[in-house]
Amino acid sequence: MQISLLNHFSKQVPEHLQSLGYELLSEDKLQQANAIVLRSKSLHEHHAGKSLFAIARAGAGVNNIPIERFSEQGIAVFNAPGANANAVAEMVLTGILMQTRKVAAALNFSQQLFSDEREDYAAAMEKGKAQFQGRELQGLRLGIIGLGAIGVLLANKANALGMQVLGFDPHISVENAWRLSAEVQQCESLSDLLANCDCVSVHVPYLPATHHLLSFEQVAYLPKHAFVINFSRAEVVDQEAITAAIESGNLDGYITDFPNPVLQSHPQVLCFPHLGASTVEAQENASMQVLTTLDNFLKRGEVKYSVNLPVLQPGPIPVGASRLVIIHRNTVGMIAQITDCIEAAEENILEMNNRSRAEMALTVIDLAAAASASLLSTIQAVPNVLSARYC
Numbered sequence: 001m002q003i004s005l006l007n008h009f010s011k012q013v014p015e016h017l018q019s020l021g022y023e024l025l026s027e028d029k030l031q032q033a034n035a036i037v038l039r040s041k042s043l044h045e046h047h048a049g050k051s052l053f054a055i056a057r058a059g060a061g062v063n064n065i066p067i068e069r070f071s072e073q074g075i076a077v078f079n080a081p082g083a084n085a086n087a088v089a090e091m092v093l094t095g096i097l098m099q100t101r102k103v104a105a106a107l108n109f110s111q112q113l114f115s116d117e118r119e120d121y122a123a124a125m126e127k128g129k130a131q132f133q134g135r136e137l138q139g140l141r142l143g144i145i146g147l148g149a150i151g152v153l154l155a156n157k158a159n160a161l162g163m164q165v166l167g168f169d170p171h172i173s174v175e176n177a178w179r180l181s182a183e184v185q186q187c188e189s190l191s192d193l194l195a196n197c198d199c200v201s202v203h204v205p206y207l208p209a210t211h212h213l214l215s216f217e218q219v220a221y222l223p224k225h226a227f228v229i230n231f232s233r234a235e236v237v238d239q240e241a242i243t244a245a246i247e248s249g250n251l252d253g254y255i256t257d258f259p260n261p262v263l264q265s266h267p268q269v270l271c272f273p274h275l276g277a278s279t280v281e282a283q284e285n286a287s288m289q290v291l292t293t294l295d296n297f298l299k300r301g302e303v304k305y306s307v308n309l310p311v312l313q314p315g316p317i318p319v320g321a322s323r324l325v326i327i328h329r330n331t332v333g334m335i336a337q338i339t340d341c342i343e344a345a346e347e348n349i350l351e352m353n354n355r356s357r358a359e360m361a362l363t364v365i366d367l368a369a370a371a372s373a374s375l376l377s378t379i380q381a382v383p384n385v386l387s388a389r390y391c
């Protein structure tokens with residue numbers, strides 16, 4: 001099997017893939033790949049080759065992947081949920097401290113003081129530092145929108161630092177609700193959270209439903225001294241609403257992991273270069289998690305951590321058997337049509353697993369005989385079969 005790696009990965013990643021028996025393809029041979037492993041590179045303009053079975057995102061957000069289009073081609077899409085959450089939570093706290101203690105401006109002031117080569121720098125420093133008087137985290141009210149992997153870790157860390165934490169997530173999972181500190185105050189609505197915090201951090205996925213979640217209307221609920229933190233995705237926050245609020249004195253600042261020329265040049269905006277997940281630990285966690293997920297899918301048809309397919313764990317392939325992995329639409333009569341093809345080929349089914357998720361379904365069949373190219377092409381030709389392969 002051949003895999004293309006897009007984006008920068010540590011050297012352990014290609015080494016690990018090779019140790020698992022995969023051949024690595026350079027980017028110019030992307031069309032021949034059986035799987036793509038990537039970070040933030042956009043695949044929206046990419047047209048998948050016929051042999052592409054899977055896309056593995058070494059991270060949480062999948063908005064760089066056209067999931068619906070690839071699903072129509074029977075391509076499995078995986079991510080690494082939670083693998084980089086700690087790195088992001090720590091970076092958000094860094095941003096909050098930078099804002100509350102005016103760190104960036106103070107560092108610039110200090111650098112300027114010495115680059116001027118003035119002799120009275122000690123006196124100038126004592127006089128000038130008054131402008132950098134900050135606020136402490138203790139007691140500061142932090143609103144968190146989205147209590148998933150990152151939001152929960154951030155809430156618990158902020159709570160441990162003495163911050164008052166408010167949370168809003170109408171779809172919180174039972175697992176995350178259990179992990180969340182009981183000190184975190186639940187808000188019934190977004191406006192309730194916004195009106196009652198000193199800073200707000202967004203941790204939702206970017207979806208049509210979360211486009212400009214923080215809009216002009218929502219930003220207006222924030223107190224004038226508040227600031228907004230966005231390590232989610234640029235489009236979750238309406239940038240114009242933020243800059244307008246800052247310029248009219250109705251917001252104190254914006255910290256974002258998604259810079260652009262307007263934000264970068266704004267004096268009350270702190271821009272990070274999409275750095276949330278950039279730690280040695282997060283990259284190792286996310287890469288290793290997604291490589292294991294991908295390997296299990298390619299070699300055994302096992303599905304876990306997919307964003308378009310149901311969970312399915314069919315176990316090891318019996319000795320001497322061959323395994324078919326069929327991705328198809330979740331419509332009436334599919335199993336019958338597939339098993340008819342197998343019956344016509346006079347092959348015997350040892351085991352069969354089928355699961356569905358929304359419009360998609362996955363059927364994994366162990367056959368007593370060795371792989372047959374003609375059976376495979378008959379199944380591939382069944383209407384509503386999106387892809388079929390032997391492991």
Ligand SMILES: NC(=O)c1ccc[n+]([C@@H]2O[C@H](COP(=O)([O-])OP(=O)(O)OC[C@H]3O[C@@H](n4cnc5c(N)ncnc54)[C@H](O)[C@@H]3O)[C@@H](O)[C@H]2O)c1
Pocket residue numbers: 059060061062081082084085088145146147148149150151168169170171172173176203204205206209210213231232233257274275276277278
């Ligand atoms: N800056 C970075 O480097 C970096 C790194 C990792 C993740 N991210 C971004 O952060 C996002 C969240 O990551 P995660 O690992 O916490 O994801 P997650 O899926 O674990 O959590 C997302 C949470 O948002 C909640 N949610 C969805 N819509 C909501 C809404 N309208 N209002 C309130 N809550 C809502 C969900 O219920 C879920 O609990 C990712 O999708 C990605 O875009 C950025």
Ligand SMILES: O=C(O)CC[C@@H](O)C(=O)O
Pocket residue numbers: 039040058059060061062084274277278
């Ligand atoms: O790979 C990265 O550096 C960023 C990943 C991040 O945006 C994510 O959604 O997990």
